[in-house]
Amino acid sequence: MLWAAAGVVTLGFLVALEFAARHYGLRGPLTNQAREVIFAPSSGPLLYAGLALLMVVLTWRQRLIAAGAAIGVDLVFLLVRWLAGAQLSFGNGALWVVLGCAVLAVTRRTGQERALLLKGVGLALLLVAGHKTGDTWLLITSKTRPQVLDQYVATADHALGNPSWLVGRLVEASGPIGSHGLHLVYGQLPLAAALVGLYQLRHVAAERRFPAHHLVRTFLVIGLLGPAVYMIFPVVGPVFAYGADGGHWATADLWPHTMPPIGVPHAIPFDEITPRNCMPSLHTAWAMTLFIHSRKGSRAMRFAGAFWLVATLTATLGFGYHYGSDLVAGVVFALTVEAAMRAFARGWDRSGVRFVAYGATVFTALLVAYRWLPRQMADLPWLFGPLLIVAMGSVIFFYVRTTKPWDAQPVPAPLPGPRSGQHDSPDSQAAEPQPEPA
Known part of the structure; x- marks a missing residue:
C-alpha cells in the first residue's frame, strides 16, 4: 500500500507539472521523457546512468544482455538518423531496455523477483524524470517570479x-x-x-x-x-x-x-x-x-x-x-x-x-x-x-x-535465498x- 500510494502521489505531481509547463507553451517532464523513446534524447548519458542503476538488480549475464541490447538499439537509431541527416544522439536504447524490463517484470516475474525488478526500473526512471522535473521547475520559477x-x-x-x-x-x-x-x-x-x-x-x-x-x-x-x-x-x-x-x-x-x-x-x-x-x-x-x-x-x-x-x-x-x-x-x-x-x-x-x-x-x-x-x-x-x-x-x-x-x-544479515548466479532465467519465480x- 505504501508503494502504491507513493506511486500515485508521484504520478499526480508529474501530471501537475506537465499541465503547468503546457500552460506556458512548453512540453513537461512526462512528454519529454516519452518523446525519447523515438526522438533524439537530450540526456543520453543520464539515460545510461539510469540503466546502470537498474542493472544492480540483474545478474552479470543479464547485465551483459541488457547492455548489448541497449547499444544495439542505439546503433540502429544512429544509422537511421545518419541516413536521414538528422541530429545524432544516443540513449534511446537504454530507455528501451528499461521499459522492456518493466514489461518483463509484469508479464514474466512474480513475487519478490517482480518487486525487485520493478523497483530497479522505478529507480532508473526516477533518475531521468527527476532531471526533467527539475528543468520544468526552473521554467516555472522564471515564468511565475x-x-x-x-x-x-x-x-x-x-x-x-x-x-x-x-x-x-x-x-x-x-x-x-x-x-x-x-x-x-x-x-x-x-x-x-x-x-x-x-x-x-x-x-x-x-x-x-x-x-x-x-x-x-x-x-x-x-x-x-x-x-x-x-x-x-x-x-x-x-x-x-x-x-x-x-x-x-x-x-x-x-x-x-x-x-x-x-x-x-x-x-x-x-x-x-x-x-x-x-x-x-x-x-x-x-x-x-x-x-x-x-x-x-x-x-x-x-x-x-x-x-x-x-x-x-x-x-x-x-x-x-x-x-x-x-x-x-x-x-x-x-x-x-x-x-x-x-x-x-x-x-x-x-x-x-x-x-x-x-x-x-x-x-x-x-x-x-x-x-x-x-x-x-x-x-x-x-x-x-x-x-x-x-x-x-x-x-x-x-x-x-x-x-x-x-x-x-549492526547491518542486517542478507536474506536467505539463491545467489545471483541462479537467477539468469527470466522465468525465475522463486518465493523469497x-x-x-x-
Whole structure:
C-alpha cells in the first residue's frame, strides 16, 4: 500500500507539472521523457546512468544482455538518423531496455523477483524524470517570479565578506585551465553521485534487496524539495544580478571586481528566462550528501568525495552562480533532508525527530534573516558573520551526534535465498522474503 500510494502521489505531481509547463507553451517532464523513446534524447548519458542503476538488480549475464541490447538499439537509431541527416544522439536504447524490463517484470516475474525488478526500473526512471522535473521547475520559477530578491541576499552576504566576489577573482586569476577544470567538476556532479550510488548498491543482485538507505534516494528528494524553496525565495545569482551575464536586467556590472554597495535592498524585476535557482544552493546540498555517503567507501572514494565537495563549493562561488549565504543554507538543507531520509529508513526515534525539527528551524531562520534583516547583517558583520557560521556548524555537529548511533547499529544479515548466479532465467519465480524499500 505504501508503494502504491507513493506511486500515485508521484504520478499526480508529474501530471501537475506537465499541465503547468503546457500552460506556458512548453512540453513537461512526462512528454519529454516519452518523446525519447523515438526522438533524439537530450540526456543520453543520464539515460545510461539510469540503466546502470537498474542493472544492480540483474545478474552479470543479464547485465551483459541488457547492455548489448541497449547499444544495439542505439546503433540502429544512429544509422537511421545518419541516413536521414538528422541530429545524432544516443540513449534511446537504454530507455528501451528499461521499459522492456518493466514489461518483463509484469508479464514474466512474480513475487519478490517482480518487486525487485520493478523497483530497479522505478529507480532508473526516477533518475531521468527527476532531471526533467527539475528543468520544468526552473521554467516555472522564471515564468511565475518576475521579481528576484538578489539585493537582499547580496546585502546579507556582507556579513560573510562577499565570498562570491573574492572566489570569482581567484578563479579568474587561475586562467582557463582552472576554470575548465571547475566547470568539468561542476557539470559532472550527477555522474559522481551515480558512481557512489552504484558502489552502495553493488550487492543488491546477490542479496536480492536494496539497502534501507542510499545516496540516490536523498539525491532525488533534494532535487524534488529544493525548487519549492526557489518559488518562495527567487534569486538568480551574482553573475546575473550584478554581472555582465544579466544584460540590461542586471543592477550593475559589478561582479567580481567591485563589491556591491550597502543600501536599502528591494526586489528587482528580471527576465523570464533565467531560472531563480540559487536559494538554497542545491549543488552544495548534493555535493554535501555525496561527501557524506562517500565516507564509508574506499580511500580513493573518500578522497574523491572530499575533492568534489571542495571543488563544487569553489565553482558555485567562483562562477558567480551563488552567494555565500546560498551555500550556508544549502549545507543546512542537505543535512536536514539526509537525516530525514535516514530516519525514514531506520525508524523515527526521538533523536531523529529532534534533529530534523532543529535543521528545519535553522533553515527557516536563515531565510527569514536574509529577507528581513539583510541591512542589519551588513552593518554588523562581526556579529552576524560568526552567527551564520555557528548556526551552520551547530547543524553539522548535531547531525554527527544524531547519526553516529545509527551508523553503529549492526547491518542486517542478507536474506536467505539463491545467489545471483541462479537467477539468469527470466522465468525465475522463486518465493523469497520481501525486499527492503528501494
